[in-house]
Amino acid sequence: MSVASSLTAGAASLGASIGSGISGLFTRRKASPSVSSPPTPVTPPPVGALELKDMSLDRPLVEASSSSHHSSRSRSSSYSKASTPAHSRNTSEVPNMQAQSQQEQQQQQQGCTPTSKPTAQHRQGLESIVLALRFKPLMSVQEPAKKSLVAYEKDHSKVPKRQAFCILQPPLAADHQGPGGVVEYITKRAVDPSSHSQLEGVNALATPDDCFEAEAIAKADPEVIRLCGERYGISDMSLVACDPWSVHACPIDARIIQCFMYMRSSPNDNMYAHPLDMTPLVDMSKGKVVRIDLPYKEAIPWNRVDNNYHTSFIDPASTRQDIAPLNITQPDGPSFTVDGTHIRWQKWDLRATFNYREGLVLHNLNYNDAGNVRPVAHRLSLVEMAVPYGDPRWAAGEPVKLPKAVCMHEEDIGLMYKHVDYRTGHSEARRARRLVISFVSTVVNYEYAFYWYLYQDGTIGHEIKLTGELSTNMLSPGEGSDSEFGTMVGPGVNAQHHQHMFCARLDMAVDDHFGGEGLVVSEVDVEPIPADPVTNPYGNGFRAIETNLETVHHAKRVIAPERGRVWKFNNPSQINPITRSPVAYKLTPLSHPPLMANPDSLVAKKGHFATKNLWVTPHHDQQRFPSGEYVFGANDCTGLAVWTKEDAPLANADPVAWYCFGVTHLVRIEDFPIMPVEHCGFTLKPFGFFTANPAIDIPNTKDPASKMTVHPPPGDLACCSSA
Secondary structure, three states, X not given: OOOOOXXXXXXXXXXXXXXXXXXXXXXXXXXXOOOOOOOOOOOOOOOOEEEOOOOOEXXXXXXXXXXXXXXXXXXXXXXXXXXXXXXXXXXXXXXXXXHHHHHHHHHHHOOXXXXXXXXXXXXXXXXXXXXXXXXXXXXXXXXXXXXXXXXXXXXXXXXXXXXXXXXXXXXXXXXXXXXXXXXXXXXXOOOOOOOOEEEOOOOOOOOHHHHHHHHHHHHHOHHHHHHHHHHHOOOOHHXXXXXEEOOOOOOOOOOEEEEEEEEOOOOOXXXXXXXXXXXXXXXXOOOEEEXXXXXXXXXXXXXXXXXXXXXXXXXXXXXXXXXXXXOOOOOOOOOEEEEOOEEEEOOEEXXXXXEOOOEEEEEEEEEEEOOEEEEEEEEEEEOOOOOOOOOHHHHOOOOXXXXXXXXXXXXXXXXXXXXXXXXXXXXXXXXXXXXXXXXXXXXXXXXXXXEEEEEOOOOEEEEEEEEEOOOEEEOOOOOOOOOOOEEEEEOOEEEEOEEEEEEEEEEEOOOOOOOOOOOEEEEEEEEEOOXXXXXXXXXXXXXXXXXXOOEOOOOOEOOOHXXXXXXXXXXXXXXXXXXXXXXXXXXXXXXXXXXXXXXXXXXXXXXXXXXXXXXXXXXXXXXXXXXXXXXXXXXXXXXXXXXXXXXXXXXOOOEEEEEEEEEEEOOOHHHOOOEEEEEEEEEEEEOOOOOOOHHHXXXXXXXXXXXXXXXXXXXXXXXXXXX
């Protein structure tokens, strides 16, 4: 799916409108208890995980960020462009894996030293796993510890070890007994199974390969083919499509993907206009359909009315003819420079990288304040949207570069400021620009476009634009022509209401060259002052009340638009010389509800992060994903729910904020057959960080290329003239 397309695929496809971290969080329905003719399979034991984190790479970290993240982007690309189902490629990859084993031996002799020695039996078992992997390896850069990165920023001779991170999902044996599980490696160039630790009861997250494979398996299953013919009169399976989603409270203890089925009237037809009422469940370890859910004994007639947006179905004569050209050019090129991962734009200086799960990450954001380079944020990313990516080419360790995967450009956004002195008629106005760093993720039916914005006045913004296709289903018998839980978008076709919940990890610095370890997070509410004949005689007074969030439990917060609530990141060691208050940045939320699911539901347990809007925890390098490292098939949150059990103090704890936000989508018929964008996001604005408006130095210039073209009506009706 892409970085230009890709945070990537499987997430919403696997039951979450958002991604890996809560795969299955927003599954629209769980597997039905009714089962058709396929027999109940032997239930395999829960898979575990192997974790190997011992080896270092021999190139410096600075080189790693661009090359490795190009690899991550390419993983996205290969998913969106792949034409061959993953399962059809398995056998042809065995020679490559064998060749890699020989290469591993050579690289071990070049200094790749394991910390422990496996038994011969274990090594043989792991080698057989590598030769028979159904889940292909995923590889990315292992980010060094924060202290190492902060030390490197101060002294570039202190280069952290460059390490690679690899995840494998071994298949279960034929008798459903081990080894199974997830293998995590931190290694030098090639995977070496010589040291590891066992992680019990977890699965690797679903990958695009899983999506392709689950669909191919379901469509090739004889029982699925028979039921498609008998229930729907479908004989051409090439026109059937299966969207792979995860399963809530899965009745089968295995790595299961359920496939929601649709029909096309032609290859480019919009399949979401034609949902079917049959759901095959695919066991990804066995590579076969193990159950078919039929909610109703008698088939419901499927909608045969097309509803298309593809260009090939649109008559050019029916399109708008009154759109004049609007050209945006920069004849002298952009104002920003890019050197590997290092970006400079006006007064901003930062690094941008890309990894398999978070997508785009911004590091070391600094602002040049009259020659004083001041830290603003150590690391900013979206942590509960990305999904892991796997591809056979990674087994050979060959990165693939995807050009134009991340988009970077400047935008004119209108006024920065303006004032007219009404006494003299003199006007001062400046136009504003922002730097945009973005990418788009296609997650099966949805597109998520992620934008980081840097503004000339020191503001940082993050926006997500949601578009794409609604996920649809057939109405149940007895629902009539309407749906209580969605909106009808076609005859018998319902698009369900749903939520999209995201979480941003904000590791702020705010003038702290040690990465923000001394910051204090506070909450600011606006409150009216009680009427008083002396202090508030006219009853119009109000004030801001600021409260420090001193412990983890105290820092579990929700938005309060009626109070104008914001949160601040204060640096008490740096005092603004004018306000006499700590320099700070404020987090300004948008209005949106938290997770609507019942607190006791599995959705709320797995997506625990979305039950609050703000969490603050002490920094730990291992605490990266608020729903946990491995969430596929999980029944509980192993992230924030665990990290916040103890009421740890936040003073001098290098606080990390987890801001949770999203869209509650009450579907409109205007969202079909393709959805205009919905928006959500937040801003981080300087609050006493500067001593004046930092954008005051924008020059008063006019672009000679900007011209007004006037076509006035006759007489005095013209609103503009050349006079």
